[in-house]
Amino acid sequence: MATQTIESMIPGGKASAAPPLGPALGPLGINIGEVIAAINKKTAAFNGMQVPIKVNVETDTKAFEIEVGTPPSSALILKESAIEKGSGNPLEDKIADLKIEQIIKIAKMKEDNLMGKTLKEKVKEIIGSCNSMGVMVEGKQASEVVKDVNAGTFDKEIAEEKTELTAEELKELEEERKKLAAEVEKRKTVHMATAKKIIDSMPGKARGEIKLKLVEAGVPALIINELLPVTGAAGTPGAPGAPAPAEGEAAPASQEAAPEEKKEE
Secondary structure, X not given: OOEEEEEEEEEEOOXXXXXXXXXXXXXXXXXXXXXXXXXXXXXXXHEOOEEEEEEEEEOOOOOEEEEEOOOOHHHHHHHHHOOOOOOOOOOOOOOEEEOHHHHHHHHHHOHHHOOOOOHHHHHHHHHHHHHHHOEEEOOEOHHHHHXXXXXXXXXXXXXXXXXOOOHHHHHHHHHHHHHHHHHHHHHHHHHHHHHHHHHHOXXXXXXXXXXXXXXXXXXXXXXXHHHOOOOOOOOOOOOOOOOOOOOOOOOOOOOOOOOOOOOOO
């Protein structure tokens, strides 16, 4: 029997007959409401995320099958962490903390897309993703928790496939998230003050020279790029009339507007 497939991205648990899904299903002669209900049931766990789905329809019998993809591991980590984006400086700025149960939950949701053969191996993959996003696990640097997993610290939770947290645990994580956010903001304030002091002490210097001093002072790249934009204006480091920028460096901009210059051929 012939099969037609409709592919779409839908909000988890909130698919509707509105475009693009409804109009695509209409010509197939199936019960759209029934399909939508089935999709929402299968994607309820992904509430708040965009989920790829496929609707396979037998053209003769009108029987249908729903295939649900999963968002990237990073999106699931953000969802569990209740944050909008990962850390811009993950080595220093930790922005959330997850329990091992949440890691197991994500690993199970992504189990068909992960390399590991066992749930334990898949859990370590998710922890690795947390590490690159500045998300801690069980109150520790994520990379350190991999060692705990290898040592069998969480074998019981993994074997039982525990994925639920108590209301008290969720409250503790929320408090920890607020504490981490305050610490990140405090460090940013210190780095900004350090960077501005260095920049103010080097008037007329090339951007590359200033940047080197900022890096040596431990100022994060995001703050350096914020305070030393690439294009510049007269009277600023790297601008017309100022010393030429270091090799490989573009001239930064000042706070004043400057006329556009022709690019060199």
